[in-house]
Amino acid sequence: MMSTTQIGFLIFPGFPMACLTSVIEPLRAANEISDQGVFGWTLISESGPRVTSSAGVVFKADATLADDCALDYLLLLSAPSIRFADDKTPALLRRIARHGVIPGAISGGVFPLVRSGVANRAPLSVHWCYAAAFASEFPDVPFSDRTIEIDPRCVTASGAAAAFDLALHLIDAKLGHAIATEVACWFQHPMMRKEGVHQIVPAPGTDGASTDLPPLVARAIELFTRDLAEPVPMADIADALGITPRHLERSFKRATGQNPTGYFRHLRMKAARQIVMYSDDRMGDVAAAVGYSSVQAFAKHYRNTFGLSPQEDRKRINLYRVEGNLPVPSV
Known part of the structure; x- marks a missing residue:
């Protein structure tokens, strides 16, 4: 036995x-x-x-x-x-x-x-x-x-x-x-995934996942997201990929409907929202973590993306926790 x-x-x-x-x-x-x-x-x-x-x-x-x-x-x-x-x-x-x-x-x-x-x-x-x-x-x-x-x-x-x-x-x-x-x-579960399989991540601005993006665009995103606190200039990303900035922009437009600058800003805002939701970091530290030297510019882009300021967003989340007695959200 x-x-x-x-x-x-x-x-x-x-x-x-x-x-x-x-x-x-x-x-x-x-x-x-x-x-x-x-x-x-x-x-x-x-x-x-x-x-x-x-x-x-x-x-x-x-x-x-x-x-x-x-x-x-x-x-x-x-x-x-x-x-x-x-x-x-x-x-x-x-x-x-x-x-x-x-x-x-x-x-x-x-x-x-x-x-x-x-x-x-x-x-x-x-x-x-x-x-x-x-x-x-x-x-x-x-x-x-x-x-x-x-x-x-x-x-x-x-x-x-x-x-x-x-x-x-x-x-x-x-x-x-x-x-x-x-x-x-x-359970009609897909066959057991081996160790080393990477998570599937949604691709903002598209109906698919990051794995559906063209290799060149996926590689550009990988280079940009290595360190959001120190955003890589578009010209440097294009140079690392061996293409022109114009080629990079056209590739992003075809794949996502956005230019690289707008796409990467959205990625930075999503990362910032994680920190706002799941930490008590000061807003200046949150801004710096996603590459903003100006809290004002960070707050403006945050509001444009989510419809409220980071302070209002954290207050809303904390209110939910108090009233519902639940941390939010979890996956």
Whole structure:
């Protein structure tokens, strides 16, 4: 009889419910298909027994973090803006990791994972919609745009579909590829994505994803977004690509309907909004993080893009959190 792999889910208020079920359901199916209880799971909270998800559905935790749970993995699920309700939580997480439990996180759970000091320089997968906020809060912590990162020290998944892939990898390692494939087919999930697969990102101004863009345009975007705090001039991007600025502009117009300057400004504003939503950074720091030396110019472009100032946007978000008691949004 195989030993049981026990997975703990540390759920915080406002955690994305889909990320939880995207791990538990394939593990449950693997147990049924193999006719063995090879996977077990426990819902864990910081303290109280009831935790409300981002969808407003209330979950009853089986244990608290202070309880002595026999675990192989402990996965954190939360929105990025969550703060520990108990000052002892980071120390408890570090102690659990020292005792051989593999820590991990799904979606926004990577934020409290790093805040606790548990990540331990392991590769981290960060969802693209949180990347700018993550880089702002943790400038010295490397992360990737891969859907999942699996390391003996830590496992991370960028979102709900990626969490399903993480579960398939656990099933594959425990029961073999045939059962992992059957589980995927049960749920009509695409075949298990291998490690190293990059996240799919929407392409602003188009109906498709970044993977649908012409290679030249995609490469230009990659060059520009390497460091939004130091925007690369269009002439330098064109030179790096071996084309003229006019050729670059025509290529962008055909692919996105926008010129490069407008397209890149939109990317900067989307990154700025992440930092506004998921951090308490001063607006001058937010502006600098996306390459603006003038807060006034930054605020003007922000209002033109989103219809309100960054201060108004943060106030609106914080009001929602107070009234709904939920961090927003999470994926």
